[in-house]
Amino acid sequence: MKHKFLNKKIILPNFGLSSSRKIKIYGLFGLSIILTILLVTKDVPVVANQPNLLNSQSITQQPDNNLDLLQQGKNYYQKGQYTEAAKIWQQALKSYQNNKDSVSQVQVLNYLALAYKDLGKIPQAQTTITESLNLLKNWKTSDNQNHLLLAQALNTQGTIQLLQGQTETAIDTWKQATAIYERAGDNTGKLISQINQAQGLQNLGQYRRAKTLLEELVTASQSQPDNLLKAQSLRSLGVALQTIGDLKQSKTALEKSLAISKQLNSPKDVSAVVFSLGNIAQDLAEYDVAIGNYQEVVNLSPEIQEKLSAQLNQLSVLVKLERWEAVEALTPIIENNLAQLAASRPAIYARINFAETLMTIEEKIESGKASLTSNNPKIAELLATAIQQAREIKDSRSEAYALQELGKLYQDNSQLAEAKKLTQQAQNIAQEMNASDLLALTATQSGAIAKAQGDIDSAIAAYETAFNNIQSLRGDLVAISTDVQFDFKESIEPIYREYVGLLLEKGDNQKNLKQARQVIEALQIAELDNYFRDACVDNYPVNIDQIDVQAAVIYPIILSDRLEVILSIPKQPLHHYTTKLSKKQVENTLRHLYSYMSRGYIREESFRLSQRLYKWLIAPAEEKLNSNNVKTLVFVLDGLLRNLPMSALHDGDRYLIEKYNVALSPGLQLFPQGLQRKKLDVLAAGLTEARQGFSSLPAVTGEIKELTKEFPAKTLLNQDFTRDKLKKELDSQSFPIVHLATHGQFSSNPQETFLLTWSDRISILDFDRLFQKRRLGILEPVELLVMSACQTASGDNRATLGLAGLALRSGAKSTIASLWSVNDESTANLMKEFYQQLNNSQLSKAEALRQAQIKIMANPLYQHPYFWASFVLVGNWL
Known part of the structure; x- marks a missing residue:
């Protein structure tokens, strides 16, 4: 939005002056220094x-x-x-x-x-x-x-x-x-x-x-x-x-x-x-x-x-x-x-906070949601006073925040030259202080201004500075500083997206494409860090050429005005292609397609939408995929794309899973080693009876029985399936495969992500404890974790973060889980087919799942993607 300032320049006091963030009022209470209790108590100090x-x-x-x-x-x-x-x-x-x-x-x-x-x-x-x-x-x-x-x-x-x-x-x-x-x-x-x-x-x-x-x-x-x-x-x-x-x-x-x-x-x-x-x-x-x-x-x-x-x-x-x-x-x-x-730091922050709230009110006024008198001149005065006070008490950090916020105010008023000067002053202070958080903020602001001025090279350089400083803060990106409250979705994530968007404007420049891929990978990790509120995700860059020469990696990223895709094929230069669409158009398509698939609706519209998505993501790459003999497509998905199974994309003749193995990855920097082909003991647990308001799963008995025909297995069923008993078994020996046939929910809120047991629920934090011996190296990691009856939280656009979260917390090298609640009987049939295929040492996990899905869709009762496409493989596909 633009702050009009009564259609004239902002007039500020002369005090030596040649992004919308809320100052955090945890305040003088939550973060006050308690040594003052020496004076506050009724006792003597x-x-x-x-x-x-x-x-x-x-x-x-x-x-x-x-x-x-x-x-x-x-x-x-x-x-x-x-x-x-x-x-x-x-x-x-x-x-x-x-x-x-x-x-x-x-x-x-x-x-x-x-x-x-x-x-x-x-x-x-x-x-x-x-x-x-x-x-x-x-x-x-x-x-x-x-x-x-x-x-x-x-x-x-x-x-x-x-x-x-x-x-x-x-x-x-x-x-x-x-x-x-x-x-x-x-x-x-x-x-x-x-x-x-x-x-x-x-x-x-x-x-x-x-x-x-x-x-x-x-x-x-x-x-x-x-x-x-x-x-x-x-x-x-x-x-x-x-x-x-x-x-x-x-x-x-x-x-x-x-x-x-x-x-x-x-x-x-x-x-x-x-x-x-x-x-x-x-x-x-x-x-x-x-x-x-x-x-x-x-x-x-x-x-x-x-x-x-x-x-x-x-x-x-x-x-x-x-x-x-x-x-x-x-x-x-x-x-x-x-x-x-x-003048004091709390007073300065209070002024900036008040100014920022008044700016939010201005947005409401301009959108017609509020019939109030404009406070534009007052906002400028508040920030000018904040800068003066910061200088009076020699508080450089407060001065930088106030300068940047004033620069944002000028930018919103389309006074870009003044905005640039103010933001540069703030950035200079940040550099003098060697404050990475301030540098990230001010460089982002500089990049936005440069982009608005049409100076793309300067914008890229500024966003590179912002990105590098955010990466240096990764351990504490949860909340970069107590001075400023960052909402990840609104304040941090857009920096990655803007940077990628600018890099890809330069076409197939390999340096820019490699940097854009690195930024997309970093965004995947940052989202998981933010999900856990902790930088606990171990990441090691991996060269796909050394993993699987017949696998291509597809990186789609949804930007405000277009859908960008980077294609990585072993021993080939990176390639990218663009579809000019607004973010709203892309997300509407994804929401409608998810609705059709997850509810089992048989409508012509669902095929049309599936083909549209295929056209956006796959069709421009088909020639290169075919000429390089690619067998497996690994998707590093973005946003709402994560809620959809890529295997169900349709080219008008066949589903994608009929042509390629399909796997998902939170990023190749998180790539774990492949399946060790040795004795594959299984720990299988599940519920068949209705518990805690969830429906019964009668086919689970057969599902687990069929599994035990293929692999040696320890089973925990119904009353025996509790959190404590599961931990006892997991601590007793190494199980390469852990199969959990129970209700569960993946949510963007870690506290609402869980698996159901007989008498309680297993949370993400419980997964840390359950698999602790494996994370500490006392026992070997789980090769494959299967969660066969879970679903993403209804209406939650970022629910699959919960799926990735459970997978990472378990330390499993590969995870198979369902994106929506699927018919109990068809799930049992699919799992039976999958384990039969997995028992063939010549097949990868991705190929085993592909063959199982193709077998299920061949059944006239289960042709619809609702029955088979929900199951996705996350992590190592080999």
Whole structure:
């Protein structure tokens, strides 16, 4: 969309200036540094609890009014009145300085630094904590008290470094504090600094490391009595679990934290947990619950920044729900609260967040969905102020985000020259910081602008930079940074697609085609990483010429304005062909064809659609396939194409499976070794009776019986088929073939992907545990995993990610599964034929499945693709 800005240029303040992403408000709650609990609790700070400090002569000699000042400051701080706390502590500091009480100076300087930090006065906070650390360095004594004071100061120093964008430095600082606390035997202080480390790891996007550390800390804290520190650690764990997509466990941790916080009557901590629960509700699409949670935070919290965080998230939900009266009522309240904030990173992010939400409202206005007054000038002003504030506090990271967002605003207004300058400034900052996440963002923006200007070479170079930086972040692509919330589908995936589209505009340039293939392969891995919320997919590039000289690989990719296909044939240059179609046209065809096939409809339209898809994907390659004696087609499919069996494509005379072996691959970088032709013992498990609301599968008995005629087999049927018994058998010996004849569902949501057993369900996470000995190399990997009665989730366009997910989690070299629920009897017949063919050592798995499908379709009762095409082979086809 285009932001019109009242049909004139944006006028910005002169502050030295020659993509739509939402700043993440996990906020000052979910990712706040909990060392402030030292001041928030009703107890005195940890350091003050040390006997040596309580009995130190320097403190006991102070007049009572100095101790009163220290406590008064803590009282103000607890209420969120940081300015008053700072004033009181400044008075106390002067008194300690006059009395040359260095111990108390160190302590009050630490408190003052925290107050300045919460006021957003980051330079003053840094100066203050540096003064505290310098005093400590000058001490010649090395008793326990001094070590603990140093650890506390280092915790504060790390907090300030984090707010300055120096996350790695902050983590190192907290590690120093942890070591000191550990040597001093202070478990509480150690826990604080370790939680800070975990939150720093979250800031770097390293959520798995953060989760592991937090889980260890929560386990260690279970034996401790309920206190606010325990509540904080549970909340931090909840946020980490939410970020990696484990919403159920996240909610459990947060609810435990909430119960402790309420029990201890801590409104600040209660509001913090309620805020996080609001974010969980958003992720679960429970929008009214989320709105209610955020409103509760507004009512509970005394702090403007915390109220604002909740209001910004509330506004975002209201816009999503198009509740315009509530939006109009809330907007001026947010503006007023923003005006009260001093310059700080949270304040800057709040402005960018607000600006981005207002840009979303502008889209609604232009599309006619909202009858509101345009906020265009206000958006520019918000971002300009954010840039100014970032420069004031010398926060380069915040400045880069604000500059890029302003560049996006100019681009949307078709002011490309200004957009290019702003984006380049942001990119320069990212390069200076060596920040891969920022480089990926800014380079993507530069590429989009260059493309809009018609400079394709510059656009390709920019997208190459973005791609390379995303690849370097692969381990944490789940959420590149806590500063910005990336939706993979909306923010990351389009970078791959735009890059491929630009590369393929150059025709059959081999360098570009090879790079495009690499990007498509990388997208396949990135999608699986995102599916698992973890970069757990092992990938090793494989040369197909060394695998199967009679196999061709077909890479279709759906772009916004065309369908592109790259063809890879051993010992031949890459080739590509294009069909000019909109994404909507392609996807409509795919949806209709899936509907006909999966429901068994016999209509002329289904054949027409099947032939159309054949024309797009196969016909342009037929001459090359024939001349190179290709026997097997391996598809690396994209988008909705994954939901369709390629074997059922029709050339007007025959189905594709009648001409070629057909296999699917998530990418040849994931290619495992082929079937080892030796004794093929089978572990077969299944259900024949109706269980947990699923229908009976009476033909499973015969299916498994026929299998045992071909191979030695251990069977688990009905009551014997439980998760625990399956694991016991899998752990007992190597089974080259595992056959599971039971209901199951593949979904784009890992939590909704499962296989049914007699009394429970096997999830993707269970697959990790079931096949753990094989993944660790204790037992040999499964050669072939067969899931004969599964189906993709209805209406789920990305459900086959669940199929690939189960296959990868099992570690199986090859997987056969069904894309839709198939007739029980025809499935049993097909499986019988498949295992008979597989017993022929001269046939590959792909050929064995092909022969079985051809045999089934020869039966007049089962001619329709519904009965045989659903079964697909994923992984190694040999």
